[in-house]
Amino acid sequence: MRDFFKTTRFKVILCVLALLLGFMIQAAYSGTLSSVASKAIGFVSTPFQAVSSAVTGWFGGFFDRLTLADELLEENAQLQQQVRQLQGQLADLDRYKSENETYREMLQIQEEHPTFEMEAASVVARDSSSRFYSFKIDRGSDQGIALQDPVITQAGMVGIISEVGPNYAVVTTLLDPAFKVGATATASRDPGMVEGDVTLAQEGKTKLRYLAPTSEVKAGELVMSSDLGGTYPADLLIGTVLEVQMESSGISKYAVVQPAVNASEVTSVMVVKAY
Amino acid sequence: MPTKKGKERFLKWLFYALLLFFCYIVQTTPGLLAIGPIQPVLVVPVCLAVAVLENELAGAVFGALAGLMWDLSASRISGFFGIILCVLCVAVSFCFLFWIRQNTVNFTLACAVALLVAVGLDYLFNFLIFYQEGSLYLLLHTLLPTAGYTLVYCPPLFWLARRIARRYAVEE
Numbered sequence: 001m002r003d004f005f006k007t008t009r010f011k012v013i014l015c016v017l018a019l020l021l022g023f024m025i026q027a028a029y030s031g032t033l034s035s036v037a038s039k040a041i042g043f044v045s046t047p048f049q050a051v052s053s054a055v056t057g058w059f060g061g062f063f064d065r066l067t068l069a070d071e072l073l074e075e076n077a078q079l080q081q082q083v084r085q086l087q088g089q090l091a092d093l094d095r096y097k098s099e100n101e102t103y104r105e106m107l108q109i110q111e112e113h114p115t116f117e118m119e120a121a122s123v124v125a126r127d128s129s130s131r132f133y134s135f136k137i138d139r140g141s142d143q144g145i146a147l148q149d150p151v152i153t154q155a156g157m158v159g160i161i162s163e164v165g166p167n168y169a170v171v172t173t174l175l176d177p178a179f180k181v182g183a184t185a186t187a188s189r190d191p192g193m194v195e196g197d198v199t200l201a202q203e204g205k206t207k208l209r210y211l212a213p214t215s216e217v218k219a220g221e222l223v224m225s226s227d228l229g230g231t232y233p234a235d236l237l238i239g240t241v242l243e244v245q246m247e248s249s250g251i252s253k254y255a256v257v258q259p260a261v262n263a264s265e266v267t268s269v270m271v272v273k274a275y
Numbered sequence: 276m277p278t279k280k281g282k283e284r285f286l287k288w289l290f291y292a293l294l295l296f297f298c299y300i301v302q303t304t305p306g307l308l309a310i311g312p313i314q315p316v317l318v319v320p321v322c323l324a325v326a327v328l329e330n331e332l333a334g335a336v337f338g339a340l341a342g343l344m345w346d347l348s349a350s351r352i353s354g355f356f357g358i359i360l361c362v363l364c365v366a367v368s369f370c371f372l373f374w375i376r377q378n379t380v381n382f383t384l385a386c387a388v389a390l391l392v393a394v395g396l397d398y399l400f401n402f403l404i405f406y407q408e409g410s411l412y413l414l415l416h417t418l419l420p421t422a423g424y425t426l427v428y429c430p431p432l433f434w435l436a437r438r439i440a441r442r443y444a445v446e447e
Contacts (some may be wrong), residue, residue, distance in 0.1 A: 003329075009330070009331065009332045011359070012332055012335075013331065013332060013335045013365060016335050016336060016339050016361060017335075017358060017361055017362070019339075020339055020342070020343075020357040020361060021358065022354075022355075022356040022357045023343070023352060023353045023354040023357065024352055024353060024354030024355065025360070026353075027352050027353040027354065033350055033351065033352050033353060034347070034353050035345070035353035035354065037343050037353060038343060038346060038347045038353040041343055041344055041347055042347055045296070045299065045344075045347075048300045049300055049303055049304065052300050052301070052304040052307070053304055053305055054378075056304050056305070056306055056307045057306075086345060106337060123305060124305075125303035125304070125305070125348060126303065126305045126314075126351045127302065127303050127314065127316075127345075127348035127350075128309070128312055128314040128316075128417065128421050129316060129345075129348075129349040129397070129417070129418065129421050130312045130348065130349045130350050133312075134300060134346070134350045135305075136303070145432070151373030162350070163350070170350055172350070177405070190302075197409065197413060198402075198410055198412070198413060199409030200409075201409075202409075202412055202416060202417075265310060267305075
C-alpha cells in the first residue's frame, strides 16, 4: 500500500484531483457554478435529455389515459376544442398542443409587456438533489440567453437564469434563498423584497420581507415585481400573500407568499432576454 | 492493426462510459424513476462499480466524471461532487482490493457509506453553513431519501457493470 504513493497511478490521480480543483476555482472566479467541463457535459447531454423527457412524457400521458380514462378524456376533449379554436385542425395533437401552449403564452405576455423580447424553452432535466427545484432548459447562449435573465410563464415569475451554456441554461427558482427581487403588494402598494426561505421552500412558498411595521399588507393581495434596482422588469406576478407576520427582530414584517407558478411542475417557460 | 486485447479493452471502457452517460440521462429525466420529488442518483453506483471491478485509477477517473455530471444536474459548483466521488472511488477500490470480498451485498453497503459521506459533505458545505434554519428539514426530507432510494438501484447496476467486466475481461 505504501508503494502505491510512488506509482504513476497515484500521480495521475493527483492530477485528476488538481484538475477538478481547477474547475472549481474557475467556476468560483467566473461567478457561476459551471466550468468548461460542465459546459461540455451540458452541451452533449441536453439533446439526449430532451428526447428522454419527451418519451417519458408520452408514456406518462398514455398510462394516465388508461387509469384516469373518463376524467382525462373529458378534459382532453375540452383542451382539444380550445386548441382547435386557436389553431384550426391539428395533425399531431400532442406535439402541436405543446407548441401552441407555448406560442399562446408568448403572445399573451407580449401583449401585456410589448417591450419584452422572449425565448420559449422546455424543461429537459431536473435532479432531486438540485437546489430548491432548479431545472435545466433546452435554450442557451446560442439563442441570446444570458445570466440573470428573468424566467416567466403566463401565470407569473418562475426564477432567473443562473448558468448558461451554448444550448442549455439552468434556472434558479424564486424558492431559492439566493434569489432576491424587489416587489410590491398590489393593493396596499407596500414595497418589500421577495426572498426564498429554506423552510418555506419545502412547502413551495416564499417570503416578502422588509415590510414596514405599519404595513397594511393583507392575505389575498397579489405580489408583483418592482423595477427597483433595475435588475428585473416590473409588474411580473410573483404570487399571493397567505399571511403576514412580524419578523423575530420586531423591526419589520414579512408576508408568506404562495408563488403563482409551481416551480416543481413547470414544463415550459419563457426567458425574457430584453425588456 | 489493433490487437484483440486492445479492441476488448476499448469496448469495455466504451460500455462503461455509455452506462455512466445513460444513467445520467435517466437520473435527470423529469418524472422517470421518481417517487414524489425524489429521484435516484444513478451515476454514484456506476462509478463505484467501476472502482470495485477495475482499479483505483479507473475509479478515480469515473468518479471525477460522475461527480462533474452530478454537479451540473444538482446545481453545485463544478468540481464539488467530482472531488468527493474521485476520492471515495479510490478509497472503495482499495477496500475491495485488500479487505472486502466483491459481491452485491458488500457493494451495496459500500455505496451506502459513500452516499452518506457525499450527502453529509453536501449538506455541510451547501446548506448548513449558509442556511442553518430549516436546513435539517432538507437533509431529512430530500438529501437522505435521495441517497436511500439510490441504494435500490445498486444491485442491478453492479450486475450490469460486472457483466461488462466479465464479457470484456482481458488477462493482464
